[in-house]
Amino acid sequence: MAKPVANQLTGRLIDVIRHRPSRLFILLAGFFVANAIVAELIGVKIFALEDTLGLSPWDFNLFGESGALQFSAGVLLWPFVFVITDLLNEYYGERGVRFLSYLTVGLILYVFAMIYAAISLNPADWWVSQSVANGVPDSQAAFAVTFGQGMFIIVGSVTAFLLAQLTDVFIFQRIKRRTGEKWLWLRATGSTLVSQVVDSFVVLYLAFKLGPEIVGGLIEPWPWSRLLAVATVQYVFKFAMAIIMTPAIYLAHDWIDRYLGPDVAADMKATARSAE
Template sequence: MIHTIIRHKPTRLYILLGAFFVTNAIVAEVIGVKIFSLEKTLGIAPFNFNIFGNPFSFNLTAGVLLWPVVFIMTDLINEYYGMKGVRFLSYIAAGLIGYTFLMFQGAIFLSPADFWVTNYTRNNVPNADHAYRVMLGQGSWIIVGSLGAFLLGQILDVVSFHRIKKVTGEKAIWLRATGSTLISQLVDSFLVLFIAFYIGPRVSSNQGAPWSLKLVLSICVGNYIYKFIVAIIMTPVIYWIHNWIEKYLGHETAAKMKQQAMGKEAG
């Protein structure tokens, strides 16, 4: 039975896409606590535009490295497995993100070993447990924010993808993939940061200093601009993966799967 499932190409492809989808979603949650400077990472001076009364530069959450990939995976799964296929994986990802949140909370409240607390002083970490609590605690609120943003973003991505495809048919892959991603990322970019860095620090002492609303909005704008640019840049990648899938499945099988996907969505 297992051998038959593994040999079935559409099933094997669904497992591959789903595993990559879920893994990227969870990793994005874990690394999202870090705020990095895109300009400094690229070796250029910060832009320092004025947005919402704050000097704006591309200070982004590290999670933006992976979320565009998650939504592209969503579009590819939607293309061949329909809304039900995306919904099933979204529920799995959301459940595992919630599980990660619970494990973070459990780990935070474990009593640390005495020697471990001062084990990293030579690395400029005077209290390892305090650092652990602060970073994972803040990450927990990112997870809370991302769960809501993720599920809402997935709904918007799938619905907009479906509607664009109904109009364009099999043409303009770039329009339905990139367009649906840009719509969903607009909501995701604002909601997750607002919950993680504006609401979270105001209700929990492990969250660090709360951000001002202007700071949250300016960083939200930076995150979305980045995601917008990345979505455009990754358009050729979408075509490359799409062509690979067509060859892997065979054009006849791929065509049937896409027709069934649209039929399931319409029903």
């Protein structure tokens, strides 16, 4: 009896893989989760945009703060996050985005738990000094500094990510229910511009304002002027990228509609729009 049951389960799995809406969800979900985790890992690096592009420093002045355009390396993934989030909103609705958002937060926390466990392992003596010739005198210290982000940065990051995603899907679906299939650019870009206000400000507030104030004395809390200046610069960058990536949204929608077939695509969009 066991063999027929096993064959039946295998057959169902194959059917799921062959089922194009399911396969599309797996593809989008994989990129969604991967982007979020990679952004967390590379986000500790701050780069100078003008130097990277070979331009003279802008030296902006906002809220009494001045400086060059400097961003977390995590913004490299932002264009992909923008497109994937829109596609998930469009074809799988609030339930799909909420499910993936909660799952991603759980996986990010799991990743950092494993990283902290790895940091706590006693390193081999030869490994600590293996990169001295390359300018890294202590590989253990470099590993800990690179991957061991402060706890409030992690909390701020995952909180901002979750709030931004839930805000994005809420705004997206409300716009879509009012406009139907018209004005794709409005629901895609509009929801993003609102949600990224949350993302840009919440993560900095929790990580560099509230967190240090709670800890007390270990890290100097950012003044409001710096927090608002940095958050505004990052938001303007995301705003510009959302506008630039709008044509990619149309191209991705066109490809998916052809991949799924017009009837299946239309049914999925209608279900995503009507589902609570």
